[in-house]
Amino acid sequence: MNNAIIETRKLSRDFGGLRAVDQVDLRVQDDTLHAIIGPNGAGKTTLFNLISGYIKATDGHVYLRGRDITRVPLHRMAHLGIGRSFQITNVFPNLSVLENVRLSAQALGHDNLKFWQTAKRFHHYEELAHKALQQVGLADRADTVAAVLPHGDKRKLELAILLAADPQVLLLDEPTAGMATEQVPVLLETLRAIRKDTGKTILLVEHNMSVVMNVSDRITVMHQGGVLAEGTPTEITANTAVQQAYLGESYHYDQPAHH
Ligand SMILES: Nc1ncnc2c1ncn2[C@@H]1O[C@H](COP(=O)(O)OP(=O)(O)O)[C@@H](O)[C@H]1O
């Protein structure tokens, strides 16, 4: 059985003398919401950056459906179907929510329509944008200027921008960071619904363990650059090594995430 959409083998990354990611073997199965958790400095964001091509590996490999993408340049990753969120997203503040999402569909969408079908093409992308806005629960904000959205809605807009490009896998680094506490479950429920409705795989990096427990199919725990444990939420909760790793970090649990 080899239905891993993303796989890493002995993936490593050094920063000077520091090994931030250390021989990580990760298997993300198709059609799952897979979370990577771990204490601050565990190497989660570095692993995320390696998978999405934002930085390059010192050693080891990244595979997308069995294809080695370790050396694929960043600008080609989106076209391969890897959609990642950036901490600073390309949201155009003066454009409407809908226009932002439509531009994303247009920029990365599968443009197989002829150039002379301009109106048809426009409507095609606008439909994709509407669909993405519905999926993230932002349809009633379509005509709002992006700049005036409250923070929680901005994160939803970022998600819609990613979805509109129709990636095979969504990579999200702490999507709930900076959100009001009551908004967090809303976003998580949105992610779960997207997973269910679109069948897309979601790889989620999260510092706060309690955030991912109810939505994840699989959880990988990182600690000091390596994989400490991998399993279902129930297995991870019961794992004593995981509890140890988080010990003394517990004061971070309900703090805003660090980057
Ligand atoms: N660009 C960088 N240059 C030097 N060190 C880095 C860089 N990025 C991350 N690190 C170091 O690598 C380790 C892992 O960091 P990171 O991947 O951000 O962890 P996490 O996301 O789990 O908090 C940390 O010790 C961090 O200081």
Ligand SMILES: [Mg+2]
């Ligand atoms: Mg991080």
